[in-house]
Amino acid sequence: MWLEYFAQYLENAFPKFLKEKVWNYKDDLCVIGAADLSDATGNPEWNRYITENAHWLMAEDGTVSNWKEGENNIDKVSFGKSLRILRDLTGDARYAAAVEKAYDFLKQYPRTESGNFWHKDIYPNQVWLDGLYMAMPFYAKTLTENGEDRWDDIVDQFQSAHRLLWDENLGLYVHGCDVSRQADWADPETGRSECVWSRAEGWFLMALIDVYELAVDHTPRAKELGELLKNAVRGLLPYQDPETGMIYQVVEQKEYPGNYLETSGSAMIAYALMKGARLGVLDRALGEEGSRILDGIRDTYLKKEEDGFHLHGICASAGLGKGPDPHNRQDRDGTARYYVSEAQMTDNQHGTGACMMAVSEQLRWKKKGESVCLSLIHI
Numbered sequence: 001m002w003l004e005y006f007a008q009y010l011e012n013a014f015p016k017f018l019k020e021k022v023w024n025y026k027d028d029l030c031v032i033g034a035a036d037l038s039d040a041t042g043n044p045e046w047n048r049y050i051t052e053n054a055h056w057l058m059a060e061d062g063t064v065s066n067w068k069e070g071e072n073n074i075d076k077v078s079f080g081k082s083l084r085i086l087r088d089l090t091g092d093a094r095y096a097a098a099v100e101k102a103y104d105f106l107k108q109y110p111r112t113e114s115g116n117f118w119h120k121d122i123y124p125n126q127v128w129l130d131g132l133y134m135a136m137p138f139y140a141k142t143l144t145e146n147g148e149d150r151w152d153d154i155v156d157q158f159q160s161a162h163r164l165l166w167d168e169n170l171g172l173y174v175h176g177c178d179v180s181r182q183a184d185w186a187d188p189e190t191g192r193s194e195c196v197w198s199r200a201e202g203w204f205l206m207a208l209i210d211v212y213e214l215a216v217d218h219t220p221r222a223k224e225l226g227e228l229l230k231n232a233v234r235g236l237l238p239y240q241d242p243e244t245g246m247i248y249q250v251v252e253q254k255e256y257p258g259n260y261l262e263t264s265g266s267a268m269i270a271y272a273l274m275k276g277a278r279l280g281v282l283d284r285a286l287g288e289e290g291s292r293i294l295d296g297i298r299d300t301y302l303k304k305e306e307d308g309f310h311l312h313g314i315c316a317s318a319g320l321g322k323g324p325d326p327h328n329r330q331d332r333d334g335t336a337r338y339y340v341s342e343a344q345m346t347d348n349q350h351g352t353g354a355c356m357m358a359v360s361e362q363l364r365w366k367k368k369g370e371s372v373c374l375s376l377i378h379i
Contacts, residue, residue, distance in 0.1 A: 002359045003041075005302060005309035006352070010034060010049035013347050018056040023065040025078040025134055026349035027057075033356025035085050040360035047089055054086050062094040064101075073120045077105055078134040084141065103142045106135060112179040114160045115153075123321055125180040127164055129173055129200040132157070137210040144214050151219035154211060161204075162228055165192065170252050171235030175200040175334060176320045185320050185334040193320055193334035196251040199350065202268025205232055206357075209272045213279055226281040229272070233286060236269065244296030245289065249315060250336045258340040263301050263313040267354035270294040274361040278368055287365055294358050314351030316343040 014030055031050050038046035057079065058064050064083070067076060080102030087095035112118050112125050117135055119126045136154055143150055164177040175197045178186035185193050208229040215222035239251050246261040247269060248254050270293040277287025301313040318339055322330050332338060345351075 001298065001302065001304075001309070002355070003037075005311065006033075006037065006046075006356055006359070008308045009311075009347060009352055010046075013352075014049065014349070015053055015056075017349060018053055023057050023079065024349075025075045026353065028078045028082045029353025030349050030356065031082040031085055031353075033353045033360065035089075036357050036360035040363040050082075050085060051089055054090075057082055057086070058094060058098065062097065064098050071121065072105075072110055072118070074109070074117055074131040074134045075120070077102055077109075077138060080138040080142075084138075099142075102138065106139055106142075109135075114164060114179050116157050116160050116164075116179075119176070123183075126176055126178050126183065126320070127161055128176040128320065129161070129165060129204040130175075132161060133203040133207040133210075136207045137214070140211045140214040144218065149218075151215055151221060154215070155219070155221040155224055158208065158211075158225060158228060162231075167192070167196070170196065171238070172196045172251060173201060173204055173232065173235075175318075183321050185332070195253070195334055195336050195339060197318055197339055198247045198249055198251050198262045198265025199268065199315060199318070200265075201232070201236060201247070201251060202265040202272075202354070205229065205236075205272035206268050208232070209275045209279070209281070212281060213275070216279075229276055229281060233273065233276075233282065237289070240293075241296075244300055245293040246296050246300065247293075250339050253336050256336045256340060259336070260340070260344070261300060261313060262315055263297055263311060264315060264348070264350040264354050266293055266297055267351065267358045270297070271354065271358040271361050274358070274365045278361070278365055290358075291362050291365060294355070294362055297355065310346050311352055311355065312344070312346050314345045314348040315339075316345040316348055316350075318342045 018027065034046045034049050038044055056065060064079060080099055083095050083098045083102060087099055109117050112127060116127045117131060118124050119128050119131050140154055165173045167174055175193045177191045179191055181188055181191045208225050212222055212225040212229065215225060240247060241261055244261060246266040248259050249262040250256055250259050253259060270290040273282060273286045273290025276282035277284050302309060302311050319332050320334050321332055
């Protein structure tokens, strides 16, 4: 069911979205998801969807779509993940040069007083959970390729984000923090936003486990990332929906009017749980829980309709603060009212891409379980 949906999506919906709007970080999720499916299934056909759509990311002359000279926007550093995948699939030197340029962005990227990459020029001095996923897995992979020892910087940024965004009373991470305490949504004492957004939690967990996987062979401080992951999971799981395992759009306010079980954040969390268990940093039972969450998404929101499969319950977008972009609402104040008012979409890249990644991890997880069973038989 999932694989049939993904093939349909990558053949039809994904190219349609790319034609309608310039490349964005959510498109990177679909590229990563397709590459993960190729690896998990052993079928290179999934990579075809990546290479066939590469022209939307990079023009013939090597120009990368939606990159603007002098702009500091952590979301666009994420493009480096797709560019690296295309480099490895094609061997094209243009992609290799673009990967280097993405790393150059990070080397000169502005930081908050806390030492974190700030979110964007239009949101200076702000740390969002989203930004950790946009930058850190790309940063870590580059260190492994270049043989650079800057792991302390990566771990320090995660630890700083924990101090800035962890709400001890809730046992959860809030969406963002304005280190300067200037934003109208920021608490005047802590700088934190008010509520817990499910996809922000998902971004954070995926960033932790993806970087842990890369860091574990290079720095003893990888165990700190593992501890942060365990802490985040301990805090998050009590807020699950008992029946589906999914997480609500506003995590800590299940009963808020209009709140709903959200697909993308739940899929990201499922991915992190299964991958964490596969890598041995989380208990096996948490991997099983991740698989249950993914099954809950399928049973709740993946529907076969007249024109094929469609995935529902995906938050289109959410952020903090006013912005100059036409799509930015002027009431992004970090409240529950705001988060539940953002549009729910069908087949949005945030949800489908995250589900591709989670299904790939589920396939790996099941293979590992089969291997364990076979090993026990032979003991």
